Amino acid sequence: xxxxxxxxxxxxxxxxxxxxxxxxxxxxxxxxxxxxxxxxxxxxxxxxxxxxxxxxxxxxxxxxxxxxxxxxxxxxxxxxxxxxxxxxxxxxxxxxxxxxxxxxxxxxxxxxxxxxxxxxxxxxxxxxxxxxxxxxxxxxxxxxxxxxxxxxxxxxxxxxxxxxxxxxxxxxxxxxxxxxxxxxxxxxxxxxxxxxxxxxxxxxxxxxxxxxxxxxxxxxxxxxxxxxxxxxxxxxxxxxxxxxxxxxxxxxxxxxxxxxxxxxxxxxxxxxxxxxxxxxxx
Amino acid sequence: xxxxxxxxxxxxxxxxxxxxxxxxxxxxxxxxxxxxxxxxxxxxxxxxxxxxxxxxxxxxxxxxxxxxxxxxxxxxxxxxxxxxxxxxxxxxxxxxxxxxxxxxxxxxxxxxxxxxxxxxxxxxxxxxxxxxxxxxxxxxxxxxxxxxxxxxxxxxxxxxxxxxxxxxxxxxxxxxxxxxxxxxxxxxxxxxxxxxxxxxxxxxxxxxxxxxxxxxxxxxxxxxxxxxxxxxxxxxxxxxxxxxxxxxxxxxxxxxxxxxxxxxxxxxxxxxxxxxxxxxxxxxxxxxxxxxxxxxxxxxxxx
Numbered sequence: 001x002x003x004x005x006x007x008x009x010x011x012x013x014x015x016x017x018x019x020x021x022x023x024x025x026x027x028x029x030x031x032x033x034x035x036x037x038x039x040x041x042x043x044x045x046x047x048x049x050x051x052x053x054x055x056x057x058x059x060x061x062x063x064x065x066x067x068x069x070x071x072x073x074x075x076x077x078x079x080x081x082x083x084x085x086x087x088x089x090x091x092x093x094x095x096x097x098x099x100x101x102x103x104x105x106x107x108x109x110x111x112x113x114x115x116x117x118x119x120x121x122x123x124x125x126x127x128x129x130x131x132x133x134x135x136x137x138x139x140x141x142x143x144x145x146x147x148x149x150x151x152x153x154x155x156x157x158x159x160x161x162x163x164x165x166x167x168x169x170x171x172x173x174x175x176x177x178x179x180x181x182x183x184x185x186x187x188x189x190x191x192x193x194x195x196x197x198x199x200x201x202x203x204x205x206x207x208x209x210x211x212x213x214x215x216x217x218x219x220x221x222x223x224x225x226x227x228x229x230x231x232x233x234x235x236x237x238x239x240x241x242x243x244x245x246x247x248x249x250x251x252x253x254x255x256x257x258x259x260x261x262x263x264x265x266x267x268x269x270x271x272x273x274x275x276x277x278x279x280x281x282x
Numbered sequence: 283x284x285x286x287x288x289x290x291x292x293x294x295x296x297x298x299x300x301x302x303x304x305x306x307x308x309x310x311x312x313x314x315x316x317x318x319x320x321x322x323x324x325x326x327x328x329x330x331x332x333x334x335x336x337x338x339x340x341x342x343x344x345x346x347x348x349x350x351x352x353x354x355x356x357x358x359x360x361x362x363x364x365x366x367x368x369x370x371x372x373x374x375x376x377x378x379x380x381x382x383x384x385x386x387x388x389x390x391x392x393x394x395x396x397x398x399x400x401x402x403x404x405x406x407x408x409x410x411x412x413x414x415x416x417x418x419x420x421x422x423x424x425x426x427x428x429x430x431x432x433x434x435x436x437x438x439x440x441x442x443x444x445x446x447x448x449x450x451x452x453x454x455x456x457x458x459x460x461x462x463x464x465x466x467x468x469x470x471x472x473x474x475x476x477x478x479x480x481x482x483x484x485x486x487x488x489x490x491x492x493x494x495x496x497x498x499x500x501x502x503x504x505x506x507x508x509x510x511x512x513x514x515x516x517x518x519x520x521x522x523x524x525x526x527x528x529x530x531x532x533x534x535x536x537x538x539x540x541x542x543x544x545x546x547x548x549x550x551x552x553x554x555x556x557x558x559x560x561x562x563x564x565x566x567x568x569x570x571x572x573x574x575x576x577x578x579x580x581x582x583x584x585x
Contacts, residue, residue, distance in 0.1 A: 183350070183388065189378060189410030206396045209396035
C-alpha cells in the first residue's frame with residue numbers, strides 16, 4: 001500500500017533534455033523558478049506555457065506524469081488562491097465585483113489569485129521536469145559540483161552530497177521495511193484504523209520505534225561497509241561518470257536565458273515608455 | 283466454530299478436521315494494470331489440524347503470498363479459503379478472532395520489537411486481543427519460559443539490550459503468548475547460529491507434538507524441512523507443484539534439482555541405498571534414524 005508512493009520519479013529516456021548536463025539543468029531550473037516571479041501579465045504567462053510545453057515535448061516525458069506532480073500541492077494551491085481572492089483590495093475608486101458583510105471581491109483579487117495559481121503550478125511543473133529527466137545520482141553530482149566554491153569557507157560539500165544521495169537511496173528500502181513492520185504488528189492484532197485521534201497516533205508507536213531502530217542499524221552497517229572498503233571522504237576521490245558540457249547544454253541555456261532576459265526587461269520597463277508593447281501587460 | 287462461519291454458510295464443503303482449506307485460490311498483484319503479476323494460480327489444498335507442513339519454493343514462487351492469506355493480511359481475491367472455520371472469502375471475516383488463532387512469525391521477527399520492556403512487548407498482542415490485564419503476565423511468563431528464557435531475569439530488560447538469539451525468542455514469545463492454534467512461520471531459523479536453529483526447531487516440534495499446534499513453516503533449508511515436516515508443499519511460479527510427504531518428494535531427485543532446490547543429505551543417502559537394492563524404513567529422516575537403519579541393515583546381512 002505504501003509502495004504506490006513515488007519519490008524523485010525519474011522517467012527513463014534518451015531525449016535532448018535527458019542528455020543535458022545535470023548541472024546546467026539545475027541552474028536553468030533555478031533560473032526558471034526565479035524568472036516565473038517576474039512574469040506579471042497573462043500574455044507572458046501564455047509565452048511561458050508555450051515554453052514549458054515545448055520543453056516537455058523535447059524531453060519526451062508524458063504530459064500525464066508531469067501533471068501528476070501538481071496533485072501533491074493541490075490543497076496549498078487552492079488555499080493560496082482563495083486567500084488572494086478575499087484579501088486583495090482593488091485600486092482606489094474601484095467598485096467591488098461582489099460584496100457581502102465585510103467580504104469584498106475585486107477584479108484585481110481574481111487576477112492576482114489566478115497569477116499566483118499559475119506561478120505555483122509552473123514552479124512545480126518546472127521542477128518536476130528536472131526530476132523526471134535526471135536520475136537522483138546525477139542530481140547529487142550536480143549539487144556537489146555546483147557547491148564546490150563553498151569549500152573556500154570550509155563547507156563540507158562532498159559530505160553534504162553524500163548525505164543527499166544516501167537519503168535518496170534509503171527511501172525505497174525504508175518504505176519496504178515500513179510495509180513489513182505494519183504487517184507484523186497487524187498480525188499481532190494491532191489496529192490502525194479505528195479509535196480516536198490519540199488512540200490512532202499511539203497505534204503508530206509500534207511502527208515508528210522498530211523503524212527508527214532499523215534505521216540506525218542500517219546506518220551503522222553501511223558505515224562499516226564503507227569503512228571496510230577504505231572510504232575516507234572527499235580526498236583523492238574521482239567520479240565514475242565525468243560530467244561534460246555539450247552543444248545541447250549551450251542550446252538549452254541559450255533558449256532559457258534569452259527567454260528570461262525578455263521577461264526581466266519587460267519587468268524593468270515602466271508602462272509610460274513602452275506604449276508600443278502595452279498589450280504585453282494584460 | 284466461530285461466529286463468522288455461522289453468518290455465511292460456506293458455499294464449499296469443508297472437510298472435517300481441516301485447519302486450512304483452499305479451493306481454486308488465485309491472486310494477482312496490480313490486477314488490471316500493465317504491471318499485473320500472477321502470484322497464486324489455482325491453489326487447492328487441505329491442511330489438517332495438528333499437521334507439520336513445510337512450504338518450499340524459489341523467491342517469487344508465491345509461498346509468501348499464500349502464507350499471508352492465512353492471516354488475512356492479504357485478502358482473498360478469487361477462490362475460496364477457510365481457516366479454522368473462518369470463511370476468508372467473505373466480505374468481513376472476524377479479523378481479531380482469526381489473527382488470535384493464527385500466529386504469524388515473519389522473517390527476522392526481532393525487527394518488530396518496540397516496547398521498553400520485554401514484558402510489555404510480549405503483552406502487546408494479548409492487549410490487542412483483549413486479554414484481561416491480570417491474566418496477561420501469567421501468559422507472558424508461560425510464553426517466555428516456553429522459548430527458554432528466564433522470565434524474572436528478562437521481563438524488565440529492554441528488548442534492544444538482548445543478544446540476537448534472545449531477541450528472536452522474545453519475538454517468538456510475543457506470538458506464542460496468544461496460544462495460536464495455527465503457527466505460520468516465514469524462515470524462523472534464518473540468520474541464527476546452528477545451536478539457535480536447533481533450539482527454535484525443537485521448540486516448534488514440541489509445540490506441534492505436545493500441544494497439537496498446526497505448523498506451517500516456510501524454509502529454504504531442505505535438511506530442516508526433511509527432518510521436521512510431515513508434508514512438504516512445493517510452490518513453483520504461483521502453482522502448487524508438489525504436495526507430498528518429505529520422503530516421497532525427495533525421491534524425485536531430478537525434478538527437485540530442476541527446480542533449483544537441494545536434495546537433503548539424508549534423503550540423498552537413503553536414495554542411494556535404495557538404488558543399490560537396500561530396503562530403508564519409510565520414516566527414517568534424521569541422522570540418528572539413518573545411522574540406526576544402516577546398523578540394522580548391516581546386522582541383517584551378517585545374520
